[in-house]
Amino acid sequence: MMNDRSRDIGPFVPAPDDDMIVCRCEEITKGEIRRAVHDGMYTVTEIRRWLRAGMGLCQGQTCSKLVKGIAARELGISPALLEPASSRAPMRPTEMKVLGREEGACA
Amino acid sequence: MKRYDLIVIGAGPSGLSAAAEAASKGLRTVVFDENERPGGQLFKQIHKFFGSKEHKAKVRGYNIGKQLLQEAADAGVDVVLNAPVEGLYPDHEVTVRIGDSLRHFKGDAVIAATGASENMAAFKGWTLPGVIGAGAAQTMMNLHGIKPGNKVVMLGSGNVGLVVSYQLLQAGVEVAAVVDALPHVGGYGVHAAKLARTGVPFYLSHTIVEAEGEDRVKGVTIAEIDNKFNFIPGTEKHFDADTICVAVGLSPMSQLLKMAECDVPDDPSKGGQAPRVGAFGETSVKGVFAAGDVSGIEEASSAMIEGRITGLAAAESLGFITKQELEAETAGLENQLASLRRGMFAPGNKGRKITETDEGIALSESLLTQGYVADDEIARFPGVTKQRGIHPVIECTQNIPCNPCQDACRKGCIRIGKDITSLPAVDTDSQCVGCGLCVAACSGQAVFLVDEDYEEGYASVTLPYEFLPLPETGARGTALDRSGAPVCEAEVVEIRTSPAFDHTNLLTMKVPADMAMTARFFRNQKTESEAC
Numbered sequence: 001m002m003n004d005r006s007r008d009i010g011p012f013v014p015a016p017d018d019d020m021i022v023c024r025c026e027e028i029t030k031g032e033i034r035r036a037v038h039d040g041m042y043t044v045t046e047i048r049r050w051l052r053a054g055m056g057l058c059q060g061q062t063c064s065k066l067v068k069g070i071a072a073r074e075l076g077i078s079p080a081l082l083e084p085a086s087s088r089a090p091m092r093p094t095e096m097k098v099l100g101r102e103e104g105a106c107a
Numbered sequence: 108m109k110r111y112d113l114i115v116i117g118a119g120p121s122g123l124s125a126a127a128e129a130a131s132k133g134l135r136t137v138v139f140d141e142n143e144r145p146g147g148q149l150f151k152q153i154h155k156f157f158g159s160k161e162h163k164a165k166v167r168g169y170n171i172g173k174q175l176l177q178e179a180a181d182a183g184v185d186v187v188l189n190a191p192v193e194g195l196y197p198d199h200e201v202t203v204r205i206g207d208s209l210r211h212f213k214g215d216a217v218i219a220a221t222g223a224s225e226n227m228a229a230f231k232g233w234t235l236p237g238v239i240g241a242g243a244a245q246t247m248m249n250l251h252g253i254k255p256g257n258k259v260v261m262l263g264s265g266n267v268g269l270v271v272s273y274q275l276l277q278a279g280v281e282v283a284a285v286v287d288a289l290p291h292v293g294g295y296g297v298h299a300a301k302l303a304r305t306g307v308p309f310y311l312s313h314t315i316v317e318a319e320g321e322d323r324v325k326g327v328t329i330a331e332i333d334n335k336f337n338f339i340p341g342t343e344k345h346f347d348a349d350t351i352c353v354a355v356g357l358s359p360m361s362q363l364l365k366m367a368e369c370d371v372p373d374d375p376s377k378g379g380q381a382p383r384v385g386a387f388g389e390t391s392v393k394g395v396f397a398a399g400d401v402s403g404i405e406e407a408s409s410a411m412i413e414g415r416i417t418g419l420a421a422a423e424s425l426g427f428i429t430k431q432e433l434e435a436e437t438a439g440l441e442n443q444l445a446s447l448r449r450g451m452f453a454p455g456n457k458g459r460k461i462t463e464t465d466e467g468i469a470l471s472e473s474l475l476t477q478g479y480v481a482d483d484e485i486a487r488f489p490g491v492t493k494q495r496g497i498h499p500v501i502e503c504t505q506n507i508p509c510n511p512c513q514d515a516c517r518k519g520c521i522r523i524g525k526d527i528t529s530l531p532a533v534d535t536d537s538q539c540v541g542c543g544l545c546v547a548a549c550s551g552q553a554v555f556l557v558d559e560d561y562e563e564g565y566a567s568v569t570l571p572y573e574f575l576p577l578p579e580t581g582a583r584g585t586a587l588d589r590s591g592a593p594v595c596e597a598e599v600v601e602i603r604t605s606p607a608f609d610h611t612n613l614l615t616m617k618v619p620a621d622m623a624m625t626a627r628f629f630r631n632q633k634t635e636s637e638a639c
Contacts, residue, residue, distance in 0.1 A: 020229060020231060021234050022229055024234050030229070062227050065227070065358060065379070080373045080374070082373075086365070088366060089193050090193035090194065090209075091192065091194065091362055091363060091366075092141065092191045092204070094209070098207055098209055101208040102210075103209070104108040104212075
């Protein structure tokens, strides 16, 4: 419903705070997120994959609500209506050497 | 792969309560927590909790944490620390990082008690060093003994923002302002009032325009906003500050539950994505339960009760207790939970503007917009009476679930009744002996002892005082009113400390008689010169 691409959300209008960093881990700015919406990224998952916002060290713990709020405002909808990003293991940043030393898994 | 009857994720108030309850019914229970210390946020909570005796009211958070840890240990719970849970799968399998390896565990039941994470606010300069979460400030001060800065601007006037601001003052940090975009103070009025009377200004309907500084925070500009959250030009205010604390709410950490395919809708009234749970904390996936902040943001007191209910429910789901036993044991807990969820800050009242108390008394508008009850408003509340001789003056003006003051008075001067959220009323027929137990028992520091006939022309005011160094008897200084404005000279005539007061000192100051209902804080002259 919310990712109906035929919906007109108007043109991208530059704003003075477009250079503000929102996702600090991946250094993605507010302007990049707003522009991504206008480029057709209507869900948080799409924005994540397009920009990597929320895919850094903190795994979106800090910025996911901010990204959601910015995207929702751009789309003119309530943030609660925006489909959230999916959650996957590992939940915390984990080195490959740890993942490689997996113990006790089912055969 | 190691198996347990019950795996609890998170060793905070709800997780430890759940584990202790389940283990006491015979479940082999393990708790995994990613932190190096157990207790979640409890060990950072140096203030006294609200509620009733059953909710451990007037006990400080870190002592509740100690009690819970002991209870879990006595029940035979394994608590594994430095152990982040990396994945939770629908068949109750969890992967945990322990040391340098990833290990698999399986529980017949799983309780997610993963708590919440702090929300952030993005404004110009928010990525500068010096912009920190209020929780981080609390961790630095209360766990590690480090001052986060020397001068702080607090963004957010909910209970977290108010409580942390007060703790900053206690740590010797100056709080330049409490700022909130909402038009009313979000947290308990009593928390706001204890800040305001030390002189901390409140800016409601304001937010941060910019954190200033090149490589770290050096100042903050705030401005008033209209009802569409746009800045109103010309209302900018500047503060020198080296730290900005952000306390703009919490979000449930529900990612593991989403991963386990539980139904996790986005619910703004619960603070974000929270699992849909039944009366016993059961999620949409059989055998997976949720308790505490992850299932909706509330206070630690509610989290502990939810944890107990969920621990019992897990025991019942595995056949350790019967359905009848579950219902019998949780009935009392459900009542306790219901009593905490009443009053004007109840989850159901979120976002609603309330204008009068349950008793039909108009709320203090000044408290909601300035952080303190105005002089011409205070007399209408039932805890405020005029009597001859020493008597309690209870400046508790909102219906919050809390009643230790009633139990503290052995003379029957204070009456709340069976409804825990009623405003405390002072009974003028009972004789106050000035013991001060009510002053120390009030978690909101809202009880004062006033004696308008202390000496010819002078009154005495006894107030709760939780700052160091303690002024000495005979010290002279300035009395501040509820807004923190200096109103008269004051002399400390008595300082009382007692184990029964649990670190709340009672400071009695002598002020001119006409200041008895105005003077509410003492500022030592010496402290002022030290600060210069």
